[in-house]
Amino acid sequence: MHPNNLHIEGYDFEKLTKSYPKLKDFVIDGKAGRPTISFSNPEAVKSLNAALLKAYYKVNYWDIPEGYLCPPIPGRADYLLAIEDILDTTTDLKASMIKGLDLGTGANLIYPLIGKGMLDWRFVGTEVDDVAIENAVNLIKKNKINPKDISVRKQEDSKHILEGILRKEDRFAFCICNPPFHKSAKEALASSQRKVRNLTGKRTKKPKLNFGGQSTELWCEGGELAFIHQLIEESKDFGDQVIWFTTLVSKSSNMGAVQKFLRGVKPAESHIIDMGQGQKKSRFVAWTFNKELKK
Numbered sequence: 049m050h051p052n053n054l055h056i057e058g059y060d061f062e063k064l065t066k067s068y069p070k071l072k073d074f075v076i077d078g079k080a081g082r083p084t085i086s087f088s089n090p091e092a093v094k095s096l097n098a099a100l101l102k103a104y105y106k107v108n109y110w111d112i113p114e115g116y117l118c119p120p121i122p123g124r125a126d127y128l129l130a131i132e133d134i135l136d137t138t139t140d141l142k143a144s145m146i147k148g149l150d151l152g153t154g155a156n157l158i159y160p161l162i163g164k165g166m167l168d169w170r171f172v173g174t175e176v177d178d179v180a181i182e183n184a185v186n187l188i189k190k191n192k193i194n195p196k197d198i199s200v201r202k203q204e205d206s207k208h209i210l211e212g213i214l215r216k217e218d219r220f221a222f223c224i225c226n227p228p229f230h231k232s233a234k235e236a237l238a239s240s241q242r243k244v245r246n247l248t249g250k251r252t253k254k255p256k257l258n259f260g261g262q263s264t265e266l267w268c269e270g271g272e273l274a275f276i277h278q279l280i281e282e283s284k285d286f287g288d289q290v291i292w293f294t295t296l297v298s299k300s301s302n303m304g305a306v307q308k309f310l311r312g313v314k315p316a317e318s319h320i321i322d323m324g325q326g327q328k329k330s331r332f333v334a335w336t337f338n339k340e341l342k343k
Contacts, residue, residue, distance in 0.1 A: 049325050050129040054104050055122040068099035094118050105165030109190040113183055116155040123325045128163050130321050131222050138341040143168045149223040155183040159224050160198045173200045174213050210282040218289050225295040227275040273302045277309050284313045287337030294334040310335055
Protein backbone atom coordinates (compact mmCIF):
# COMPACT_ATOMS: atom_id res chain seq x y z
CA MET A 49 0.00 0.00 0.00
CA HIS A 50 1.20 3.53 -0.77
CA PRO A 51 2.91 5.10 2.30
CA ASN A 52 0.55 8.09 2.12
CA ASN A 53 -2.58 5.92 2.04
CA LEU A 54 -4.89 6.95 4.88
CA HIS A 55 -5.81 3.29 5.47
CA ILE A 56 -2.32 1.82 5.68
CA GLU A 57 -2.87 0.87 9.34
CA GLY A 58 -6.21 -0.79 8.61
CA TYR A 59 -9.72 0.38 9.47
CA ASP A 60 -10.27 2.45 12.63
CA PHE A 61 -13.80 1.26 13.42
CA GLU A 62 -14.10 3.51 16.46
CA LYS A 63 -13.53 6.56 14.26
CA LEU A 64 -15.68 5.18 11.44
CA THR A 65 -18.71 4.35 13.59
CA LYS A 66 -18.48 7.72 15.29
CA SER A 67 -18.50 9.41 11.89
CA TYR A 68 -21.18 7.13 10.42
CA PRO A 69 -23.24 5.49 13.23
CA LYS A 70 -25.16 3.20 10.84
CA LEU A 71 -21.96 1.18 10.41
CA LYS A 72 -22.35 -0.08 14.02
CA ASP A 73 -25.13 -2.39 12.84
CA PHE A 74 -22.62 -4.36 10.76
CA VAL A 75 -19.51 -4.47 12.97
CA ILE A 76 -18.61 -7.96 14.19
CA ASP A 77 -15.69 -9.53 16.06
CA GLY A 78 -12.99 -10.78 13.74
CA LYS A 79 -9.70 -12.56 14.36
CA ALA A 80 -8.16 -11.93 17.79
CA GLY A 81 -11.31 -10.01 18.70
CA ARG A 82 -10.54 -7.17 16.30
CA PRO A 83 -13.63 -5.46 14.86
CA THR A 84 -14.49 -6.05 11.21
CA ILE A 85 -17.52 -6.52 8.96
CA SER A 86 -18.83 -9.40 6.86
CA PHE A 87 -17.51 -8.58 3.39
CA SER A 88 -20.09 -10.94 1.87
CA ASN A 89 -22.87 -8.60 3.08
CA PRO A 90 -23.50 -5.89 0.44
CA GLU A 91 -25.13 -3.50 2.93
CA ALA A 92 -22.20 -3.84 5.33
CA VAL A 93 -19.69 -3.05 2.58
CA LYS A 94 -21.74 -0.09 1.37
CA SER A 95 -21.93 1.28 4.93
CA LEU A 96 -18.17 0.84 5.33
CA ASN A 97 -17.58 2.84 2.15
CA ALA A 98 -19.96 5.59 3.26
CA ALA A 99 -18.17 5.75 6.62
CA LEU A 100 -14.70 5.89 5.04
CA LEU A 101 -15.73 8.62 2.62
CA LYS A 102 -17.28 10.69 5.40
CA ALA A 103 -14.47 10.21 7.93
CA TYR A 104 -11.52 10.73 5.58
CA TYR A 105 -12.62 12.37 2.33
CA LYS A 106 -15.18 15.05 3.30
CA VAL A 107 -18.05 13.21 1.59
CA ASN A 108 -21.07 13.58 3.86
CA TYR A 109 -23.46 11.61 1.65
CA TRP A 110 -22.74 8.54 -0.43
CA ASP A 111 -25.05 5.90 -1.85
CA ILE A 112 -25.35 3.76 -4.98
CA PRO A 113 -28.31 2.06 -6.66
CA GLU A 114 -28.72 -1.66 -6.00
CA GLY A 115 -26.56 -3.76 -8.30
CA TYR A 116 -23.90 -1.15 -9.04
CA LEU A 117 -20.21 -1.45 -8.20
CA CYS A 118 -19.22 -0.78 -4.60
CA PRO A 119 -15.43 -0.42 -4.91
CA PRO A 120 -12.90 -0.86 -2.09
CA ILE A 121 -11.66 2.58 -1.02
CA PRO A 122 -7.99 1.85 -0.11
CA GLY A 123 -7.13 0.47 -3.56
CA ARG A 124 -8.75 3.41 -5.32
CA ALA A 125 -6.80 5.83 -3.11
CA ASP A 126 -3.58 3.95 -3.93
CA TYR A 127 -4.10 4.46 -7.66
CA LEU A 128 -4.59 8.21 -7.20
CA LEU A 129 -1.56 8.51 -4.90
CA ALA A 130 0.61 6.71 -7.46
CA ILE A 131 -0.56 9.16 -10.12
CA GLU A 132 0.32 12.00 -7.75
CA ASP A 133 3.86 10.59 -7.59
CA ILE A 134 4.09 10.59 -11.39
CA LEU A 135 2.83 14.17 -11.64
CA ASP A 136 5.19 15.32 -8.87
CA THR A 137 8.24 13.92 -10.64
CA THR A 138 7.35 14.94 -14.21
CA THR A 139 5.48 18.26 -13.89
CA ASP A 140 5.43 21.44 -11.82
CA LEU A 141 1.65 21.38 -11.47
CA LYS A 142 0.18 22.50 -8.15
CA ALA A 143 -2.92 20.78 -6.77
CA SER A 144 -5.15 23.65 -7.86
CA MET A 145 -3.96 23.17 -11.46
CA ILE A 146 -4.55 19.41 -11.62
CA LYS A 147 -7.63 18.12 -13.40
CA GLY A 148 -8.26 14.43 -14.04
CA LEU A 149 -10.45 12.56 -16.50
CA ASP A 150 -12.14 9.52 -14.96
CA LEU A 151 -13.13 7.16 -17.77
CA GLY A 152 -16.21 5.19 -16.71
CA THR A 153 -16.76 6.96 -13.40
CA GLY A 154 -19.73 4.75 -12.51
CA ALA A 155 -22.63 5.40 -10.16
CA ASN A 156 -20.15 5.47 -7.26
CA LEU A 157 -18.09 8.45 -8.58
CA ILE A 158 -15.35 7.06 -6.38
CA TYR A 159 -12.17 8.43 -7.99
CA PRO A 160 -13.41 12.04 -8.22
CA LEU A 161 -14.73 11.99 -4.64
CA ILE A 162 -11.50 10.57 -3.21
CA GLY A 163 -9.30 12.74 -5.43
CA LYS A 164 -11.15 15.91 -4.49
CA GLY A 165 -11.28 15.10 -0.78
CA MET A 166 -7.71 13.83 -0.44
CA LEU A 167 -5.74 15.89 -2.97
CA ASP A 168 -8.06 18.80 -3.86
CA TRP A 169 -7.96 17.87 -7.54
CA ARG A 170 -10.74 18.59 -10.04
CA PHE A 171 -12.36 15.90 -12.19
CA VAL A 172 -14.53 15.20 -15.17
CA GLY A 173 -16.11 11.75 -15.09
CA THR A 174 -17.37 9.96 -18.20
CA GLU A 175 -20.11 7.34 -18.33
CA VAL A 176 -22.42 5.55 -20.80
CA ASP A 177 -25.03 4.34 -18.30
CA ASP A 178 -27.92 6.76 -17.62
CA VAL A 179 -28.69 5.43 -14.12
CA ALA A 180 -25.01 5.70 -13.16
CA ILE A 181 -24.89 9.28 -14.46
CA GLU A 182 -28.04 10.22 -12.54
CA ASN A 183 -26.61 8.85 -9.30
CA ALA A 184 -23.18 10.44 -9.83
CA VAL A 185 -24.79 13.84 -10.49
CA ASN A 186 -26.91 13.37 -7.36
CA LEU A 187 -23.76 12.72 -5.30
CA ILE A 188 -22.27 15.97 -6.60
CA LYS A 189 -25.41 17.91 -5.68
CA LYS A 190 -26.00 16.33 -2.26
CA ASN A 191 -22.40 16.96 -1.22
CA LYS A 192 -22.66 20.56 -2.47
CA ILE A 193 -19.66 20.12 -4.75
CA ASN A 194 -19.00 22.91 -7.23
CA PRO A 195 -19.64 21.56 -10.76
CA LYS A 196 -16.35 23.22 -11.74
CA ASP A 197 -14.64 20.78 -9.37
CA ILE A 198 -16.47 17.58 -10.35
CA SER A 199 -18.73 17.09 -13.37
CA VAL A 200 -19.98 14.15 -15.43
CA ARG A 201 -20.25 13.80 -19.21
CA LYS A 202 -22.17 11.14 -21.10
CA GLN A 203 -20.36 9.09 -23.72
CA GLU A 204 -23.06 8.78 -26.36
CA ASP A 205 -21.17 6.18 -28.42
CA SER A 206 -20.14 3.18 -26.32
CA LYS A 207 -17.71 2.11 -29.07
CA HIS A 208 -15.50 5.08 -28.20
CA ILE A 209 -13.72 6.09 -25.00
CA LEU A 210 -12.06 9.48 -25.52
CA GLU A 211 -13.54 10.42 -28.87
CA GLY A 212 -16.80 12.34 -28.41
CA ILE A 213 -15.87 13.23 -24.82
CA LEU A 214 -12.86 15.51 -25.09
CA ARG A 215 -13.56 19.07 -26.22
CA LYS A 216 -11.03 21.28 -28.00
CA GLU A 217 -10.55 23.46 -24.92
CA ASP A 218 -10.01 20.52 -22.53
CA ARG A 219 -6.67 20.07 -20.80
CA PHE A 220 -6.16 17.23 -18.32
CA ALA A 221 -3.14 16.30 -16.23
CA PHE A 222 -4.14 12.65 -16.42
CA CYS A 223 -6.86 10.15 -17.19
CA ILE A 224 -7.72 7.26 -14.90
CA CYS A 225 -9.57 4.10 -15.79
CA ASN A 226 -10.76 0.79 -14.32
CA PRO A 227 -11.75 -1.07 -17.50
CA PRO A 228 -14.48 -3.72 -17.77
CA PHE A 229 -12.79 -7.03 -16.96
CA HIS A 230 -14.84 -9.74 -18.66
CA LYS A 231 -15.53 -10.59 -22.32
CA SER A 232 -19.22 -11.46 -21.90
CA ALA A 233 -22.16 -11.40 -19.49
CA LYS A 234 -21.84 -15.19 -19.10
CA GLU A 235 -18.18 -14.89 -18.09
CA ALA A 236 -19.01 -12.09 -15.63
CA LEU A 237 -21.78 -14.17 -14.03
CA ALA A 238 -19.51 -17.20 -13.64
CA SER A 239 -16.87 -15.03 -11.96
CA SER A 240 -19.47 -13.52 -9.63
CA GLN A 241 -20.70 -16.98 -8.65
CA ARG A 242 -17.13 -18.05 -7.82
CA LYS A 243 -16.62 -14.98 -5.64
CA VAL A 244 -19.84 -15.59 -3.72
CA ARG A 245 -18.79 -19.22 -3.19
CA ASN A 246 -15.37 -18.12 -1.92
CA LEU A 247 -16.88 -15.55 0.47
CA THR A 248 -19.76 -17.63 1.83
CA GLY A 249 -19.10 -21.24 0.87
CA LYS A 250 -22.53 -21.28 -0.79
CA ARG A 251 -23.60 -21.68 -4.41
CA THR A 252 -26.03 -19.22 -5.98
CA LYS A 253 -27.45 -18.81 -9.48
CA LYS A 254 -28.04 -15.06 -9.12
CA PRO A 255 -25.28 -13.64 -6.93
CA LYS A 256 -25.83 -10.39 -5.06
CA LEU A 257 -22.25 -9.33 -4.50
CA ASN A 258 -20.76 -6.87 -2.05
CA PHE A 259 -19.29 -5.01 -5.04
CA GLY A 260 -22.27 -5.40 -7.40
CA GLY A 261 -21.72 -4.43 -11.00
CA GLN A 262 -23.81 -3.58 -14.04
CA SER A 263 -23.05 -4.92 -17.51
CA THR A 264 -21.11 -1.81 -18.59
CA GLU A 265 -19.02 -2.02 -15.41
CA LEU A 266 -18.19 -5.72 -15.61
CA TRP A 267 -17.83 -6.68 -19.26
CA CYS A 268 -17.36 -5.44 -22.80
CA GLU A 269 -16.80 -7.19 -26.11
CA GLY A 270 -13.24 -8.47 -26.08
CA GLY A 271 -12.86 -7.86 -22.35
CA GLU A 272 -10.19 -5.83 -20.60
CA LEU A 273 -7.56 -6.25 -23.30
CA ALA A 274 -9.79 -5.00 -26.12
CA PHE A 275 -10.86 -1.99 -24.04
CA ILE A 276 -7.26 -1.04 -23.22
CA HIS A 277 -6.25 -1.47 -26.87
CA GLN A 278 -9.04 0.92 -27.88
CA LEU A 279 -7.95 3.45 -25.25
CA ILE A 280 -4.32 3.31 -26.37
CA GLU A 281 -5.29 3.75 -30.03
CA GLU A 282 -7.55 6.72 -29.27
CA SER A 283 -4.99 8.32 -26.95
CA LYS A 284 -2.59 9.15 -29.79
CA ASP A 285 -5.14 11.67 -31.12
CA PHE A 286 -5.36 13.51 -27.79
CA GLY A 287 -1.74 13.60 -26.66
CA ASP A 288 -1.74 17.41 -26.59
CA GLN A 289 -4.79 17.49 -24.27
CA VAL A 290 -3.90 14.82 -21.69
CA ILE A 291 -0.42 14.70 -20.16
CA TRP A 292 -0.57 11.19 -18.69
CA PHE A 293 -2.89 8.44 -19.87
CA THR A 294 -3.32 5.63 -17.34
CA THR A 295 -5.41 2.49 -16.93
CA LEU A 296 -5.54 -0.39 -14.50
CA VAL A 297 -4.58 -3.78 -15.92
CA SER A 298 -6.30 -6.42 -13.77
CA LYS A 299 -4.85 -9.48 -15.51
CA SER A 300 -1.06 -9.62 -15.29
CA SER A 301 -1.11 -11.99 -18.27
CA ASN A 302 -2.34 -9.08 -20.41
CA MET A 303 0.75 -6.96 -19.77
CA GLY A 304 2.76 -8.32 -22.69
CA ALA A 305 0.00 -7.44 -25.15
CA VAL A 306 -0.53 -4.02 -23.53
CA GLN A 307 3.17 -3.20 -23.90
CA LYS A 308 3.00 -4.26 -27.55
CA PHE A 309 -0.01 -1.96 -28.10
CA LEU A 310 1.94 0.90 -26.53
CA ARG A 311 4.97 0.37 -28.75
CA GLY A 312 2.61 0.70 -31.70
CA VAL A 313 1.64 4.30 -30.79
CA LYS A 314 5.21 5.34 -29.89
CA PRO A 315 4.69 7.32 -26.65
CA ALA A 316 7.44 9.56 -25.33
CA GLU A 317 7.40 7.56 -22.07
CA SER A 318 5.53 4.60 -20.62
CA HIS A 319 5.64 2.97 -17.20
CA ILE A 320 4.16 -0.01 -15.37
CA ILE A 321 3.33 0.80 -11.75
CA ASP A 322 2.80 -2.12 -9.36
CA MET A 323 0.49 -1.70 -6.38
CA GLY A 324 -0.63 -3.92 -3.52
CA GLN A 325 -3.23 -3.87 -0.76
CA GLY A 326 -2.70 -6.80 1.61
CA GLN A 327 -2.65 -10.00 -0.46
CA LYS A 328 -4.20 -8.27 -3.49
CA LYS A 329 -1.73 -7.26 -6.17
CA SER A 330 -2.61 -4.83 -8.92
CA ARG A 331 -0.94 -2.62 -11.49
CA PHE A 332 -1.55 0.18 -13.91
CA VAL A 333 0.15 1.36 -17.05
CA ALA A 334 0.90 5.04 -17.72
CA TRP A 335 2.03 6.66 -20.96
CA THR A 336 2.53 10.15 -22.34
CA PHE A 337 3.21 11.75 -25.71
CA ASN A 338 4.68 14.86 -24.09
CA LYS A 339 8.42 15.04 -24.81
CA GLU A 340 9.05 18.07 -22.60
CA LEU A 341 8.32 16.62 -19.15
CA LYS A 342 10.79 16.76 -16.28
CA LYS A 343 13.17 13.82 -16.07
